[in-house]
Amino acid sequence: MRARSCRCINCITPPHVLKKLLDNSDARVRDAALRTLLATSRLRGERSVRSLFASAAAASSHGRRTISDCSNGTFLATATVARTEDGPAxxxxxxxxxxxxxxxxxxxxxxxxxxxxxxxxxxxxNAYVHYGSEYNNAFWNGSEMVFGDGDGVLFTDFTKSIDVIAHELTHGVTEFTAGLQYHNQSGALNESMSDVFGSLVKQWVNKQTAVQADWLIGTDIFTPAIGADALRSLKEPGKAYNSPTLGRDPQPDHMSKYVNLPDNDAGDNGGVHINSGIPNKAFYLAATNIGGFAWEAPGHIWYAALLASTPSTDFQEFADTTYLKSGQLYGTHSAEQQAVLSAWKDVGIRISGVQSLAGTSTRMRRQANGNGHDEDPADVARKIEQLSAQLAMLSKEVAGLKSRGKSH
Structure with a gap:
């Protein structure tokens, strides 16, 4: 198990949405947004203390569940156990x-x-419900899940969206694997992993194909009074919502629209909830190009790439890794690998080394023909596979050198 490097509170509701609500004409909405922002800020300050107790939560139990009721309080230690793995509903x-x-x-x-x-x-x-008073968020704090009830005007109970639950729990998976640092591109990848696998859990539960899925995150946490579709859209980043109440979804769907923000709380740690739209769109495109169930080939490619990533992995490095993993899992030049290549290209990221690799293949065939014989296609494929493996090794070494350089 990789060392854990993420020391942050991962929330489903982006700070830019809550800040927009501070200008709302409804005092109840304004007050709830302010309390949510303040509570989240305080929780970030307590994160280093809470991490000392994370090992207790990590004790092996085959994922046994315990749900506790905060009764609208914010001190988890005083919450009452409401349901256990062996208990009744x-x-x-x-x-x-x-x-x-x-x-x-x-x-x-x-x-x-x-x-x-x-x-x-x-x-x-472990999970806690009824956290705080009209708390407009749900979060993973490094050892457990916490759900607010919403303000009742715009947001409702955050347990109502399975993709919200899976999104937050996936922050735990990321923390225990790649440990993607929660800022700038690595942080946006962290958020994207949670959106991707949160959506996949919803699709898996509903047995939906990539074409049938809505690719929306958080559709069920809005009250009927709000006209938003969702918090985010993997299919159409930037179009999840557009209303006077929430403003307009700021997510980009292409690197040309990448949003540079300050690497602090006010700037959403470099726009982690905003720029995640770019890798989100790449996954959606890969999944729909491949077809079928998105948790199969596309999900396995992204999961393998997550396991191979480092805390400082950026968009380019992750894209390169998905391309290499798709080749290892499904074959070089397979339909799956070509779908991955095309998806990243469509969001403005070209896979490193692919052109030179393709050129090598062409030269090998030309040389064979020039010598008066055709080289066995199987031999060509094997040589290309060897080159892919060498490129994968070099990419991993470069990522390791970057990681070590940033740590000094």
Whole structure:
């Protein structure tokens, strides 16, 4: 298991949405947004203390679930246990939704990726509902899930969206694997991984193909009073919502629109919730180009790339890794690899070394023809595979050197 490097509070509601609500004409909406922002800021300050206790939550238990009720308080230690793995269903639907959502996410990672809970070693799954008063968020704090009830005007109970639950739990998977640093491009990748696998869990539960899926995150956490579609759209970043209440979705869908923001709380740590739209769109394009169920080939490619990533992996490095992994899993020049290549190109990222690799293949064939004989296509394929493996090794070494350089 890789050392954990993420020390942050990962929230589903982007700060730019909450800040927009501070200007709302409804005092209840303004107050709820302010309390949510303040509570989240305070939680970030407590994160280093809480990490000392994370090992206790990580004890192997095959992902056994415990749901606790905060009763609108914010001190988790005083929450009351409301449902356990062996206990009956609760009378509180928020408790039951959290319980089922944790179970569905656990089952997804187990059955699709043979992963035993978030850390791969049976980490216990703890969740807390009814956190705070009209708290407009849900978050992963490094050891457990926490859900707010929403303000009741714009947002409702955050346990109502299975993709929100899976999104937050995937922050745990990322923390225990690549440990993607929560700022700038690595942080946007961190958010994108949660959106991708959050959407895949929803698709897996509903048995939807890539074409049938809505590719939206958080459709069920808005009240009927709000006209937004979702918090984010993998299919159309920048078009998840557009209203006077929430403003306009600022996510880009191409590198030419990348948003440079300050690497601090005010700048969303370099725009992690905003620029995640770019890799989100790449996954959507790859999945729909491949077709079928997105948790199959596309999901396995992205998961393998996540496992091979480092804390400082950026968009280019991750794109290169998905291309290499697609070749290793499904064959060089396979339909899956070509779909990955095309997807990243369509969002403005060209896979490193692909042109030179293709040129090598062409030269090899020309040389064979020039010598008066045709080289066995199987030999050509093997040589190309060897070149791909060498490129993968070099990319990994370069990523390691970058990581070590940034740490000094």
């Amino acid at each position: 609760a009378n509180d639907e928020a408790v039951n939704r959290a319980f089922e959502g944790l179970g569905d996410t656990r089952a997804f990672y187990s059955e699709v990726f043979d992963r035993d809970s978030l850390d791969g070693h049976g980490m216990r799954l």
